[in-house]
Amino acid sequence: MIELAHVSKIYGKKQNKFTALEGINVVIESGATVAIVGKSGSGKSTLMHVMSGLDRVTSGTVTIDGHDISMLKKKALDSFRAQKIGFIFQAFFVQANETSVQNVSLPLEIAGVSGRKRKDLVNTALEQVDLTDKANSKARNLSGGQKQRLAIARAIVNKPSIIFADEPTGNLDSATGDKVEKLLFSFNKKLGSTLVVVTHDEDLAKKCDQQIYLKDGKIVKIVGKKGGRK
Template structure:
């Protein structure tokens, strides 16, 4: 285990939008230690989603060095990045992104299927993950039979199953009422304490950010504050 889970060195990201070059990130350096709970904040267009995509290996930086768990991603192929995401990162999205036709159990199982783990084991691990998020009695339910908070719990269970080093939550409470949102944040913190999983929450809500230990504020693709 390297000293840093996230180690970004002077990262830039430039998008080509037609004729115009958009500088989403203009040189960002961040280090995050294992077990930290970090919020990334900033107004829209500040580059926080771009940063999360790069940290979560969904995207590559235009320049700069990025290592996840001590492994540099610079020269990896798409499929190798997929493997790193599969084993190293758990994603929680604002809109849950569950497969609508699959049961909670099948949704949670999905990352393990791509990890090619054997079937019996998969079901057991998925069931335990659903129990860990308090949905042990809902494993056969489909997303349309679950409330928003429950759907987000399924998504969290899905993020946990491959025991990743880091959980990336992009506005995890954005589609939830405040009570359900609080519960989700509480759950994420509990999981962080119990398992030591690094947690990175992208949000524009100061209240959510205040529940974390460290807030990185972005503005115009640069770090404005980090404390």
């Protein structure tokens, strides 16, 4: 379960202060699929960043599975994220000069998984996103959709309990976007991973159990059932 209580996020200092989030209270059940929806600049990415520990709140608390992550020091937070969370971004963020295998291995190397086990996990992840035939290709030679599937393989190779995806289909044509979307929901079903997806695509949002609508850094409404494991 992810729980945010009285969360605010202020960027900048003094006269440059900008309140990106204010008075955020939200509970996301384990295993649920949740969309964060809102116009550009409404605070969606900021909310995802503080929810996942990529960035710090200015005030309030973020609790993930009973751990108050606002209290964790940097190193502890990094390792907490590496164990529990997978990230997917709009801009893919794969290492262009590394192969698919190398890209997907990275989080396992950080987590200290041994060579033999790493190989098995990487192969399984590449299989799941249908990129086995591109295992030894450099990422720069993959198409946009393939790069995003590679990013997904890297996000799920650790079998994370939560997947955060920030506009994961934003840079893809609609047919490719549909495939990526299906893949994300399939991990929610297969692994039981909680899926939190930032999007301004209403159709994608509606496929989630719950939709959180943001406007000017505030939640204006939450629609749908809580979802999650029964």
